[in-house]
Amino acid sequence: MAPQNPVIFVLGPPGAGKSTLSARLTEKFPVQHISAGDLIRRIVKNSTAQVKAGTITSMLSKQELIHAKVLVPILKNELEDSESREQGRRVILVDGFPRRLAQQREFEEKVTEPILVLFFNCPKEIAKQRYLTRKLEGREADDEAKFEKRYDKYLQDNTDLVREYRERGLLLEVDTSKGASESWERLCYSLEKDIKWMNVIHS
Numbered sequence: 001m002a003p004q005n006p007v008i009f010v011l012g013p014p015g016a017g018k019s020t021l022s023a024r025l026t027e028k029f030p031v032q033h034i035s036a037g038d039l040i041r042r043i044v045k046n047s048t049a050q051v052k053a054g055t056i057t058s059m060l061s062k063q064e065l066i067h068a069k070v071l072v073p074i075l076k077n078e079l080e081d082s083e084s085r086e087q088g089r090r091v092i093l094v095d096g097f098p099r100r101l102a103q104q105r106e107f108e109e110k111v112t113e114p115i116l117v118l119f120f121n122c123p124k125e126i127a128k129q130r131y132l133t134r135k136l137e138g139r140e141a142d143d144e145a146k147f148e149k150r151y152d153k154y155l156q157d158n159t160d161l162v163r164e165y166r167e168r169g170l171l172l173e174v175d176t177s178k179g180a181s182e183s184w185e186r187l188c189y190s191l192e193k194d195i196k197w198m199n200v201i202h203s
Helices: 018-028 036-046 050-061 068-085 101-110 124-133 144-167 180-192 195-201
Strands: 007-011 031-035 091-095 116-121 171-175
Touching (some): 031 068, 144 171
Parallel strands (some): 031 091
16 A cells, blocks of 8 residues: 655755754654654664564675665555654655665555655765764764765765656755755745645645
8 A cells, every 4th residue: 555645755965964854844844754764773773573674784784775675665664654643744755765776666666656856965075074973873883984985875876866856857956065054944945936845735
């Protein structure tokens, strides 16, 4: 069963503000927020499904991207659960997903297509500074080497995703290189000019 609420993906490099700005959107608009990274860490830490948790842990230990056929069913279940928990919130933001075309295609085939894709664009050095100074639960081991590896993977995989969603007319690019307040203002301004966003928020 596909989720009834429309889905919006939030893309961008590590440190671009995906989770922070998505969380702020939930305070202003009737939207839900699911962080793919937080969801994976929660499963590894608490899951009673030992096979699934073990598979994910093995991939993470090898610094591999979670396979689409493993991650998509997890996200699908989370989307369905969130709809029952947070009734009245008409849109679901999924940040940090998809990371590559295989994940995007599996999700759209098995779950649903996004109505909009937010691309938070932030230069590497600014994203790196944020990444190294943020304090997130479960991410205490983040360091410069991990950033460089994650950023290289982001560049390798994200270009094709951005190109495809731009060609499909779904991409909304937002410059998040400034401070938190200015990035938030730019995001709100861009959303107010986007017909797809305005239609679903005010439907």
